[in-house]
Amino acid sequence: MSACAEISSAVLALGVALLGAAPAAGAGRSPAVAPPPARVVSINLCTDQLAMMLARPGQLISVSRLAVDPRVSAMVDRARGFRPNQGGAEEIFLMRPDLVLAGSYTTQATVSMLGRLGIRVVRFRPAYSLADIRARILKMGTVLGREKQARALAEDFSRRLQALRVAARQRPRAALYFANGYTLGDKTLAGQILTAAALDNIAADLGFSGGGNLPLEVLVMARPRLVITGTRYPGASRAEAILDHPALGRWRKGGRSDTIADADWVCGTPHVLRAIRGLARVRRAVTGEKP
Amino acid sequence: MRWRLFTLLTLLVALLFAASLLTGPADIGVTESLRALIDGKGGATVLVMREIRLPRALLGVMVGAGLGLSGAALQGYLRNPLAEPGLIGVSASSALGAVLAIQSGLAATLALALPLAALAGAVLAVLLLLLLSGPRGGTLALILAGIAVSALATALTALVLNLSPNPFAASEIVFWMLGSLADRSMRDVWLALPLMLAGGAALFSLGRGLDALTLGEDAAQSLGIRLPRLRLVMVAGVAAVVGAATAVAGVIGFVGLVVPHLLRPLVGARPSALLPASALGGAAVILAADIAVRLIAPERDLKLGVLTAIVGAPFFLHLIYKTGKEAP
Amino acid sequence: MTLLQVSDLTVIRRARVALEGVSFALGAGECVGLVGANGAGKTTLMRASLGLLAPSRGSSSIAALPPAARARKVAWLPQTREVAWPVSVRELVALGRIPHGRRASASDAAAIDAAIAAMGLNGFEERTATRLSGGEQARVLIARALAQDTPLLLADEPIAGLDPAQQMTTMSLFREFAGKGRTVLCALHDLGLAARYCSRVLVLHKGRLIADGRPETVFDAGILATAFGIRAHFEIGDNGPLFQPLEVL
Numbered sequence: 001m002s003a004c005a006e007i008s009s010a011v012l013a014l015g016v017a018l019l020g021a022a023p024a025a026g027a028g029r030s031p032a033v034a035p036p037p038a039r040v041v042s043i044n045l046c047t048d049q050l051a052m053m054l055a056r057p058g059q060l061i062s063v064s065r066l067a068v069d070p071r072v073s074a075m076v077d078r079a080r081g082f083r084p085n086q087g088g089a090e091e092i093f094l095m096r097p098d099l100v101l102a103g104s105y106t107t108q109a110t111v112s113m114l115g116r117l118g119i120r121v122v123r124f125r126p127a128y129s130l131a132d133i134r135a136r137i138l139k140m141g142t143v144l145g146r147e148k149q150a151r152a153l154a155e156d157f158s159r160r161l162q163a164l165r166v167a168a169r170q171r172p173r174a175a176l177y178f179a180n181g182y183t184l185g186d187k188t189l190a191g192q193i194l195t196a197a198a199l200d201n202i203a204a205d206l207g208f209s210g211g212g213n214l215p216l217e218v219l220v221m222a223r224p225r226l227v228i229t230g231t232r233y234p235g236a237s238r239a240e241a242i243l244d245h246p247a248l249g250r251w252r253k254g255g256r257s258d259t260i261a262d263a264d265w266v267c268g269t270p271h272v273l274r275a276i277r278g279l280a281r282v283r284r285a286v287t288g289e290k291p
Numbered sequence: 292m293r294w295r296l297f298t299l300l301t302l303l304v305a306l307l308f309a310a311s312l313l314t315g316p317a318d319i320g321v322t323e324s325l326r327a328l329i330d331g332k333g334g335a336t337v338l339v340m341r342e343i344r345l346p347r348a349l350l351g352v353m354v355g356a357g358l359g360l361s362g363a364a365l366q367g368y369l370r371n372p373l374a375e376p377g378l379i380g381v382s383a384s385s386a387l388g389a390v391l392a393i394q395s396g397l398a399a400t401l402a403l404a405l406p407l408a409a410l411a412g413a414v415l416a417v418l419l420l421l422l423l424s425g426p427r428g429g430t431l432a433l434i435l436a437g438i439a440v441s442a443l444a445t446a447l448t449a450l451v452l453n454l455s456p457n458p459f460a461a462s463e464i465v466f467w468m469l470g471s472l473a474d475r476s477m478r479d480v481w482l483a484l485p486l487m488l489a490g491g492a493a494l495f496s497l498g499r500g501l502d503a504l505t506l507g508e509d510a511a512q513s514l515g516i517r518l519p520r521l522r523l524v525m526v527a528g529v530a531a532v533v534g535a536a537t538a539v540a541g542v543i544g545f546v547g548l549v550v551p552h553l554l555r556p557l558v559g560a561r562p563s564a565l566l567p568a569s570a571l572g573g574a575a576v577i578l579a580a581d582i583a584v585r586l587i588a589p590e591r592d593l594k595l596g597v598l599t600a601i602v603g604a605p606f607f608l609h610l611i612y613k614t615g616k617e618a619p
Numbered sequence: 620m621t622l623l624q625v626s627d628l629t630v631i632r633r634a635r636v637a638l639e640g641v642s643f644a645l646g647a648g649e650c651v652g653l654v655g656a657n658g659a660g661k662t663t664l665m666r667a668s669l670g671l672l673a674p675s676r677g678s679s680s681i682a683a684l685p686p687a688a689r690a691r692k693v694a695w696l697p698q699t700r701e702v703a704w705p706v707s708v709r710e711l712v713a714l715g716r717i718p719h720g721r722r723a724s725a726s727d728a729a730a731i732d733a734a735i736a737a738m739g740l741n742g743f744e745e746r747t748a749t750r751l752s753g754g755e756q757a758r759v760l761i762a763r764a765l766a767q768d769t770p771l772l773l774a775d776e777p778i779a780g781l782d783p784a785q786q787m788t789t790m791s792l793f794r795e796f797a798g799k800g801r802t803v804l805c806a807l808h809d810l811g812l813a814a815r816y817c818s819r820v821l822v823l824h825k826g827r828l829i830a831d832g833r834p835e836t837v838f839d840a841g842i843l844a845t846a847f848g849i850r851a852h853f854e855i856g857d858n859g860p861l862f863q864p865l866e867v868l
Contacts, residue, residue, distance in 0.1 A: 179459050180592070181474065213590055215316040216474050217339040235457035236393045238466055246476045247342035370703035503717050506763070507701035512671055514767070515690030515718045560704040560747075 036145025037099035037120075043087040043110075044103035045072060046267035047124050050140040051101055052078050053269065054149050062095055071231045074263040074271040089113035099143070127268020130192050134158060136268050157270045161196070164276050168198035170287045174226035175202040175219055176261065179239035183214035190228075190265055193272055197279035199226065220247050225286050227258040228279070293564060296557050300571035304352065307578035311348035312340070314582050316589050346477045351578040353480070353487050354472070354540045357532040359573020360566060362547020364494045367501035367562035368525050369424075371433055372552060373610055376533045377544030379433060380440030381416045385530075385537035386467040387444045388412025390451050392538075394460065402478075406486050410534030416440050417526045434611075469596030470541030472581050483535040490531025491570070493524050498563030505562065543596045545603020546573050552606060620647045622771045622802050623668060623693075627677035630660075630667050630826075637663045639826045640677070645804060647770065650797035652813035652834075653806040655823035656847055661806040662698060664823060665773050669695055681771070690718035694767035698775035698806075700760055702748045708759050709735070709744040715766030734765035737792055754781050761789060765796075772796065774805040778812070790816035814838060814853065814862040822846050834860055844868055 040055060041062045042048045048063040052075055065086055066072055067079035085091055089110045092100060100114055104125045114121050122143050127133045134154045141150020174194055176184045184190045185208030186201055194201045202222045203214060219227075229243050242248075259282045264275035284290070312328065313321055317339050327336040328345065358376065365374040376382045392398040392408035423436035448467050452460045500521040503511035512518050536543075550572040551565055558564035577595070584593040623645040630638040638660045645651060653661050666672040670682030670689065681693050694715065702711065712734055716727045735741060738758040743751070748759055761777055772793075778786040786809070793803040794816050804821075807813045813820055814834040822830040822837055824846040830837045838853040852863040 213592070215589070217315050217317040217343045220338050220343070221317040221319070221335050223335050233457040233459070235455040235460060236396070236399065237455070237457045237459035238463050239459035240457070242474050245342070245474055246478060247338050370701075499717055499721070502714060505701075505703045505706060505711070506714060506760070507697060507699060507703070509666070509671055509697040509699075510695060510701070512686070513669060513690060513693070513695035514714065515687040517686055555704070559710055560706045561710060562704065 037097075037143075039095070039097045040099045040101060040144065041085060041092055041095055041097040042067075042101040043085060043092065044101065044106055044124065046103060046126060046136075046269070047101035047140070048079065049073070049075050049267050049269045049271070050124075050136060051144065052082075053153060054137070054140050054146045055144055056146065059144065061097065062092075070263060071233065072263050072266050074267070074269065074274075089117070093117050093119065101140075101143070127189050128187060129189065130161060130196060130272070132189070133268040133270070133272065137270075153270065157273070160270070160273050161276075164273065164280070165196065166198070166280075168283070169289065171198050171200045172225040172283060172286050173202050173205075173222070174199040174228060174283075175214070175222065175224040176228050177214065177219060177243070178230040178261075179237065179242070181213050181216055181219075181242050182211055183208060183219075184211045185209040189268055189272065190261060193265060193275050193279060194228070196276045197283055199279065199283055216242060216245060216247060226282065228261050229258060231260060231262055293558060296554075296568065297571070300568060300575065304571055304574045304578065307575055307582065308348050308352060311351055311578050311582055312344050314585050315339070315344055316585075342476060343474070346475050346480050347472050347581065348578070349480050350472050350475050350483070350539060351581045352574045353483060354536040354543065355546060355574035355577025356570040357487055357491065357536040357573070358543060358546040358577070359550040359569035359571070360491060360494050361529045361532045362573070363551040363562070363565045363569035364497060364501070364525055365529055365547070366551055367497070367504065367565065368522070369433065370504060370507075372555075373434060373548070373607070373614065375545065375548035376413075376529065377542060377546070378441075378548060378607070379416075379420055379437030380442075380444055381413050381420070381529065381533050382537050382542040382544065383441045383444035383448070383468075384412040384416035385409040385534045386412070386542050387448045387451070388534065389538040390448050390467060394451050394455050402482060406482055406535045406538040409538035410486060410530050412444070413530035413534040413537070414526060416444065417530055421522070421526070465594060466541045468542055469594035469600075470537075470543035471584075471592055471594050472540055472577075473592045475539060479539040483539045486531045486535035490528045490533075490535065493528030494532065495566055497521060497525060497528070498566055501562035501566075541594075541596070543577070543599055545599045545607065546576050548610070549599075549603045549606045550576055552610065621645070621680070622647060623804075624680040625664075625668050625677070626679075628664065628667050628674050628679060629676035630663050630672060631675040632663075636826050638667060638674070641823075641826075641828045642677075643821060643828060643831055645771070645802050647802055648797050648800050649802045650794045650816060650818050651802070651804045652817035652820045653804060653823065654808070654810060654813055654820060654846070659823040659846070660826040661823055662775055663826075665695075665775055665804070665806065669693065669773060671695075687718060690767070690769075692769055693771040693773060694764040694769045696760060696764040696772070696774040696777055698779070700753075700756055702756060702760075705747045705749040707744065708740060708746050708748050708751075711748045711759055712740075712762045712766050715763045715768070718767065730766050730768045734762040737765055738762040739788070754785055757781055758785065758789070770801050772801070772803045772805075774803065776806050776808065778805075779808065786812060794818075810838070810847075810851070810864070811862040814860040834862075838862060 040051060040060045042051045043064050045064055045066045048067040051060050060082060062083040062085045063079050065084040068076050068084060070076050073079060092114060097119060100119055100121045102111055102121055102123045104123045111121050124136060127136050134157060137154045138150050141147045176190050183203040186195060186204040187209040188211060191201050202224050232240060264271045313324060319336055323336060324340050327333040328340040331337050362375045366372055388408040388411050389405055392405045398405040419440055420436050424432035445468060449464045452464050500516045503514045503516045508518060551569045554568045554572050555565055558568050580595050580598045583598055584595060587593060621644050626642045628638055628641040641664055655661050667674045668679045668681060681689055684692060712731050716730060719727060735744060738761055740758060740762055748756060757780055764772055778789050781789060790812050793805060796803055817834060820834050820837040821828060822842055829846060830842045835855060843849055843851055848868050850865045850868055852865055854861050
């Protein structure tokens with residue numbers, strides 16, 4: 001059950017900005033005073049990835065099961081080297097960690113249970129912007145006692161991001177469109193990836209800042225040049241059927257194209273740079289610009 | 292008097308159909324949208340009108356007419372005003388059939404597998420109900436059997452969706468329980484249409500037999516009605532119509548209950564006259580409900596079944612109260 | 620002319636013999652009473668004769684007909700007076716015209732009018748059938764059977780629940796019906812009315828036909844004792860046949 005909830009939360013990770021008001025409990029304690037943690041367990045897809053990038057060898061002992069799912073995780077190969085966890089309190093307690101890394105949407109019951117069992121839990125809010133990524137990297141460094149590595153990673157990220165920001169002659173209009181007609185505005189990580197790749201977000205023009213449902217006919221009337229959809233899952237669902245609606249199909253035939261927001265888009269890590277580069281390539285294909 | 296009623300109902304359906312075409316989040320003027328619909332010039336507007344709003348309105352008519360018609364036919368056959376595909380579990384079983392077809396991948400390989408699987412689910416449910424309660428088997432037996440069939444089918448549907456590898460599937464239990472016409476396409480129209488037409492024609496052919504059944508089974512048979520044949524046509528017709536409707540729109544309850552109940556006095560209670568009246572009435576109700584969900588909460592996919600239940604459940608209670616008083 | 624020929628009709632249900640070897644024939648112009656104690660097999664005999672019940676053995680000329688043709692030959696008035704929907708009296712009576720084609724014709728209207736008039740239902744045409752009293756509803760259902768306009772009418776206790784005047788009116792109507800060359804077979808509990816109005820009486824006892832003939836021959840002390848376990852007085856007086864039950868044996 002909790003595994004199922006975790007999957008859905010990962011799926012929605014692209015759009016959680018809408019719920020940004022949730023408190024980041026546990027983050028307020030002062031980690032710098034204590035010695036660096038020795039046995040760290042991460043139970044959230046995004047903290048998994050940041051921790052894998054920053055932890056010293058042997059420090060991180062387990063990552064969430066989702067970290068090995070190529071549909072949502074950008075670091076599958078690295079994650080295979082760690083013990084996977086399902087995110088349940090009992091299972092984590094038995095690993096005897098001295099620090100648990102969780103997302104701010106991790107089940108409250110699990111977090112409180114771990115707290116009662118005397119395990120320190122640090123929760124990370126999702127990144128809602130490219131600037132947030134830098135902050136999350138630095139926070140992870142502080143929490144793990146790897147400040148130096150974190151600063152280096154953050155600097156590198158900022159430099160490469162700067163290099164990607166090119167002046168584009170045209171900014172084609174694009175829309176993020178996921179299952180159930182869910183779209184994302186400019187105050188979301190995916191929205192910022194769009195902007196960074198020199199695309200105009202239709203959802204932002206229509207007044208969405210976070211996520212929300214964009215009726216199909218409004219999308220069609222907005223005439224986007226590019227539609228970015230989510231990774232498709234096996235099995236079938238009516239939620240995803242909207243992406244195959246003939247109205248979108250007809251519109252695709254009219255010379256527009258679409259692309260997929262893959263695992264690189266999900267978490268606020270330096271992997272979003274890869275997403276921006278990929279999207280910029282698609283943009284150039286749409287506009288006919290040369291790199 | 293009856294002709295006036297049918298004219299009025301037809302007019303109402305036509306009006307609501309037009310209103311449905313003109314209702315939507317995209318801000319398109321009346322003349323512009325109608326022109327786009329008819330002459331097909333206007334790019335995105337044409338797409339919106341022909342590919343999004345037209346199938347939704349058409350499905351509203353088809354699903355509503357099918358539910359109203361099958362409600363009237365079931366009630367006529369069972370001689371019980373509480374018989375309704377949604378309440379007695381026929382829709383829920385159709386939904387189970389449809390979900391199985393989708394999740395097993397059968398629907399992806401053969402498009403027609405979806406409505407056919409829903410039809411199979413409906414057939415099973417109708418047969419089970421006839422076996423458990425039978426005609427004149429009493430209201431209590433019918434409702435209890437219906438609750439059991441409904442609960443089992445809904446639970447199995449939820450189970451199948453929960454076990455799906457697709458993370459979105461689990462959240463679709465709501466769709467299958469309460470139904471929606473949002474973002475359906477012409478594909479759904481073509482998928483449902485053949486079964487709807489065949490089932491509808493079968494049910495319309497029952498008029499005289501259902502009239503005769505007013506006097507009970509023995510008297511009906513003595514009037515020359517072949518009861519086994521009538522039963523077969525009724526089961527097949529209801530299953531085809533409800534199966535096709537559920538496969539594309541999910542379970543929408545109470546329409547088949549409320550519509551015949553409201554129209555019965557207006558057609559002089561004759562089952563044969565109630566069939567076409569309920570078809571028209573059902574179409575009007577679903578079109579109106581589908582317009583309402585778009586007006587009440589345009590940003591959310593409010594389910595149709597929510598509205599029909601809010602209106603229908605009190606009717607149902609009223610009917611139970613009345614039949615309870617008549618036959619304790 | 621024989622309207623109904625029943626030969627060796629036998630019905631065995633759940634290992635119980637409900638009807639055994641019943642044979643009789645009904646000619647035109649008879650008003651026949653079918654009598655017998657409760658459970659003697661009256662309803663079973665009628666339903667098997669109509670083909671509504673498959674016999675274990677034997678045959679009925681009517682049951683062999685295809686349903687549509689049978690419905691133009693014989694009308695059936697079941698004992699349970701079911702009216703499922705609140706239709707008008709006229710609509711209900713009109714149901715009797717179902718076997719006579721889809722389109723409403725002048726002969727349909729005439730038959731409906733005649734049936735309504737025969738049962739004294741003028742003025743009731745637009746009343747709702749389900750809201751009538753028991754006796755009124757019984758008359759409406761008889762009118763429905765009359766509207767079917769068949770040479771043969773089988774009725775299962777058609778006068779139960781009617782008041783004495785209505786009972787007599789109905790029975791004399793059946794006799795009148797027989798006078799016009801048609802035939803009525805009706806199951807009755809009231810032996811007095813059977814004696815008075817029927818030209819012929821069939822007596823069933825435990826599924827067997829133990830007597831068949833004119834009332835004066837059938838209402839014999841031995842037959843009454845066997846079939847009903849009663850002693851009765853029967854005479855044909857100045858006012859016609861008179862039957863008076865005296866005691867339970």
